[in-house]
Amino acid sequence: MTTTRSLCYKRHMEIRHLLSQLPSVDECLKSSYGERWLASFPRKIVLRALRETIDSKRKEILSGKTPEVSLDAISNDIEAAIKKHSGYKLNPLINATGVVIHTNLGRSILSDRAIEHVVTTARSYSNLEYEISTGKRGKRYSNIKDVIKELTGAEDAVVVNNNAAAVLICLDTFAKGQEVIVSRGELVEIGGSFRVPEVMKASGAILREVGTTNKTHLHDYENALCGNTALLLKVHQSNYRVIGFTEEVPVEKLVKLGSEFNIPVADDLGSGCMIDLREYGVQGEPTVQEVVKTGADIVTFSGDKLLGGPQAGLIVGKEKFIQKIQKNPLLRAMRIDKMTLASLEATFMQYLNEEKALKEIPTLRMMTEPVEIIKKRAKKIYTSLKALSDRAMIAVVPDESQAGGGSLPEINFPTFAVSIKPNNISVNELEKRLRLGASPVIARIKDNALLIDARTVQEREIKDLVRCVVTAFSD
Numbered sequence: 020m021t022t023t024r025s026l027c028y029k030r031h032m033e034i035r036h037l038l039s040q041l042p043s044v045d046e047c048l049k050s051s052y053g054e055r056w057l058a059s060f061p062r063k064i065v066l067r068a069l070r071e072t073i074d075s076k077r078k079e080i081l082s083g084k085t086p087e088v089s090l091d092a093i094s095n096d097i098e099a100a101i102k103k104h105s106g107y108k109l110n111p112l113i114n115a116t117g118v119v120i121h122t123n124l125g126r127s128i129l130s131d132r133a134i135e136h137v138v139t140t141a142r143s144y145s146n147l148e149y150e151i152s153t154g155k156r157g158k159r160y161s162n163i164k165d166v167i168k169e170l171t172g173a174e175d176a177v178v179v180n181n182n183a184a185a186v187l188i189c190l191d192t193f194a195k196g197q198e199v200i201v202s203r204g205e206l207v208e209i210g211g212s213f214r215v216p217e218v219m220k221a222s223g224a225i226l227r228e229v230g231t232t233n234k235t236h237l238h239d240y241e242n243a244l245c246g247n248t249a250l251l252l253k254v255h256q257s258n259y260r261v262i263g264f265t266e267e268v269p270v271e272k273l274v275k276l277g278s279e280f281n282i283p284v285a286d287d288l289g290s291g292c293m294i295d296l297r298e299y300g301v302q303g304e305p306t307v308q309e310v311v312k313t314g315a316d317i318v319t320f321s322g323d324k325l326l327g328g329p330q331a332g333l334i335v336g337k338e339k340f341i342q343k344i345q346k347n348p349l350l351r352a353m354r355i356d357k358m359t360l361a362s363l364e365a366t367f368m369q370y371l372n373e374e375k376a377l378k379e380i381p382t383l384r385m386m387t388e389p390v391e392i393i394k395k396r397a398k399k400i401y402t403s404l405k406a407l408s409d410r411a412m413i414a415v416v417p418d419e420s421q422a423g424g425g426s427l428p429e430i431n432f433p434t435f436a437v438s439i440k441p442n443n444i445s446v447n448e449l450e451k452r453l454r455l456g457a458s459p460v461i462a463r464i465k466d467n468a469l470l471i472d473a474r475t476v477q478e479r480e481i482k483d484l485v486r487c488v489v490t491a492f493s494d
C-alpha cells in the first residue's frame with residue numbers, strides 16, 4: 020500500500036516536473052526561434068502553432084509519456100505546425116482515377132485560354148456591367164450571350180451559378196404554386212443534394228409524376244394536363260440508365276404537346292454536350308444544339324461537366340422565357356462573378372473551332388484522346404518507375420475509365436493504366452501514402468493492385484507523379 024502510494028507520488032512529481040519544463044508561449048516567442056518564425060510567418064499562425072504544439076506535449080505528459088520538452092526538442096514540431104497552417108487548404112492534386120469529370124476533385128479543369136482570360140479580367144477593371152459604346156450601365160450577361168446564342172442556336176441565354184440553380188429559377192419563374200409534369204423515370208438524384216422532387220419542393224412548384232419507372236408514354240403526360248399545369252419538364256437521367264423494357268417520350272413530342280396546350284417545355288440536360296461525340300464512342304448523349312432545335316422553350320445544363328468550363332448553370336431557349344427569368348429577383352442571388360464569366364466566355368469561344376476545342380479543352384481532350392496516346396503516357400510513367408522494380412510489380416495494363424460527373428454512366432472508355440503491386444507494403448498502404456503525400460495522388464485499387472489511369476494524368480504532372488510514387492516507397 021505504502022509502496023503504491025509512494026510510486027504514485029513519484030509519478031505525480033515527475034509529471035509536475037515535466038510540465039514545469041514545458042516552455043510557455045511567451046518564452047518561445049522571445050527565443051531566437053521565435054524571432055525567426057515571426058520574421059517569416061504571420062504572428063497569428065506562429066501563435067496557433069505554438070499553442071497547439073505545447074498543448075499536445077502537455078497532453079502527452081499527462082497521459083504518462085515522457086517526451087523531450089525543451090524548446091530545442093519541440094522546435095521541429097512547432098515549425099511543422101507553422102508550415103501546415105501557413106499553406107493553403109485548397110490545393111491541386113493529381114487525378115489518377117481515370118474519372119474525367121470527378122465532382123469531388125473539382126469536375127472540369129480549365130483550358131489555358133480560359134485561365135488566361137480569368138487572370139487578365141481579375142487583374143483589371145472590366146466592362147462587366149458597363150456598355151462601352153454608350154458609357155452607360157450594361158448587363159452582366161450581355162457579354163457572353165452572343166457567343167452562346169451562336170453556338171447553341173438558341174434565341175437567348177442567361178447564366179447562373181450552377182445547373183441546380185438554373186433548374187430552380189426556371190421552376191420558380193414558371194411554376195410556383197402550379198404543377199410540373201415529370202416522368203417517374205426521370206426523377207433523378209445527382210450526387211446527393213440535387214434531387215428533382217426536392218428541388219421542386221424548394222421552388223414551390225408541385226410535382227406531378229407520370230408514367231412508371233421504366234415506361235412513360237405521351238398519353239401519360241396528356242392525361243395529367245390540367246388547368247394548373249405550368250410546365251412540362253424533361254430531366255436527363257444523367258448518372259443512371261433504365262434498360263430493357265423501357266420507353267420515354269422524346270423532347271420533340273413534348274414540345275408538340277406543349278405547343279398544342281400552350282404550356283412551356285423545359286429540358287434539363289445536365290451535362291451540356293456541345294459537340295457530337297458519337298465518333299468517340301459516346302452514344303445517346305444529345306447535344307445542346309439538337310435539343311434547342313426541337314423547339315424546347317428552356318434548356319438547362321452545367322458549365323463544368325462535358326462543356327469543360329467553370330461551375331455555372333446555363334439557361335438557353337426562347338427569348339420570351341429567358342426574358343422572364345431575367346426579371347426574376349432570384350437571379351441576383353444566383354449571379355455568377357466576373358471570373359466565372361471570363362472563363363466561361365473563353366471556353367465557349369473555343370467551341371467556335373470544334374477541332375481545336377477537342378484538343379484544347381481538357382475535359383474534351385481527355386474524353387476523346389485516342390487510346391494509343393494514353394498508352395504512350397502510361398508507358399512513360401511506367402519507364403520512369405523502373406527503379407522501383409525490386410520493390411513492386413509494375414506493368415502497363417488495359418483498363419476502363421469513366422466520364423464521371425453524372426455523365427454517361429453506361430460508357431466505359433478503354434484506357435491504359437500503370438498497375439503497381441507493392442512487395443513489402445499493402446496496396447491500401449500505398450494508396451494512402453500517395454493520397455497523404457506532399458502533392459497528393461488519387462489513384463484506385465483494383466484486384467489488389469494500385470492503378471494509375473493515364474487518361475486523367477496531365478503530361479505536365481508526370482514528373483511530379485513519379486516523384487510521389489518513388490517517395491511513397493522510400494520509407
Ligand SMILES: *Cc1c(COP(=O)(O)O)cnc(C)c1O
Pocket residue numbers: 181182183184186209213254255256257258287288289290320321322331332424425
Ligand atoms: C448535374 C446535373 C444537375 C446539377 O448540376 P450542377 O451544375 O451540379 O448544379 C442537374 N440536373 C442534371 C440532369 C444533372 O445531370
